[in-house]
Amino acid sequence: MIKVKNLHKQFGDLKVLNGINEHIEAGEVVVVIGPSGSGKSTFLRCLNLLEDVTEGEIYVDDEMINAPSVDVNLIRQKMGMVFQHFNLFPHLSIMDNITLAPVLLKKMTKEEAVKKGQELLTTVGLLDKADAYPAQLSGGQKQRVAIARALAMNPEIMLFDEPTSALDPEMVGEVLDVMKDLAKSGMTMVIVTHEMGFAREVASRVLFMDQGQILESGTPDEVFNHPKNERTKNFLSKVL
């Protein structure tokens, strides 16, 4: 579903990604772990073209998405993105946050979008907040709304950029639960996180990144219990 070939990303002189090659199948839940500054988030943001790719090719459904001729907006409609800082729209109610894009992009009528919004809010347990504004919600609730907002576009792939890093510890669970349910439903997911317990439990595959490269890739059991790379062993010994 996603194919990445020799992906490089440079910010000025700083090389953040140094040749990433990766193949993600439909239905996989890929968790990316690694130390800060290893390029995990940049890798994820490149998949959604929030960063310009310096070199290399990214294919989604066999279409090269970083080709100049591609309509970026259409590509992004296939991919939902959830951010560390939620980025809900503070001037819109929760329901409007969710229905804005599907209605504006004419994927649904207003009525359909509201119905879909109610379904999604029910799944994330926040139907009673439909008319509230983001500022009235807790961090965990905001992130659950952000997930619902991304799902409203019926994406094929969901990207999560450290979705629980900005949350109070007691709110992490509620967000991870929503993500677990989503994983069980068969959604293709790429998740950058520091939640090792979650990675172990939910991931179908774990990628370990450092210095802009994927150093190790395997099932949670392989990566966490039998890491092959020295750097992986070193990292895991510090975080586990």
Added chain:
Amino acid sequence: MEWFQTWSADFCDTFARCFIKDNRYILLLDGIGVTIRVSLVAVLIGIAIGLLIALCNLSSNKLLKLIGGIYTDVIRGTPSVTQLMIIYFVIFASVNLSKWIIAAIAFGINSGAYVSEIIRAGILSVDKGQTEAGRSLGLSASQTMTRIVIPQAVKNIFPALCNEFIVLIKETAIVGYVGLMDIQKAGDFIKSATFEAFMPLIGTAIIYYVLIKILTLVLNRVESRLRASEVR
């Protein structure tokens, strides 16, 4: 108490001579009308131009950036009286438009440069994550701008825009240069006709003050409305 009686009789006499005799108050009332019309239309033109120039300045297109830069530079670098006179006597010299409309255009063009800086700052004050969230949902750059960034920017810049509006009203006191009879010019006219300086000039000041006071109260109301929708 005798001095007081003389003084108050004197005051009433001057007052009558300045404002009542020959229906001179009508001049001031008409002047208020001119000032309000010119300011209102100018502020609308200013916001429209300001938004356009702000978008030019923020755009990645080098030509648009250059145009926006030159505009702000030239307008800020020349006095508004000069701009008003150039627009009235040169650019619109052979155009048959009401004086006050030409003046409003001139002040709108002037105000646009300042408003553009306010709007630019407002747009930059909206967190980058908001744009990213909009784009990640598949919205185009312009949809993200109009639906997500600008509505939030408006709240942030409202006080600064109000301030600009007030500055603009006072700035219009120079329209006498192109022969419009606004509040200032009416006061000036009364001064010449009566050889009284104190009464007409203080009167002019009071009228401006009251106008701006009323406007400030109204705008404060609007601002608290705007804030009410954003529960923190």
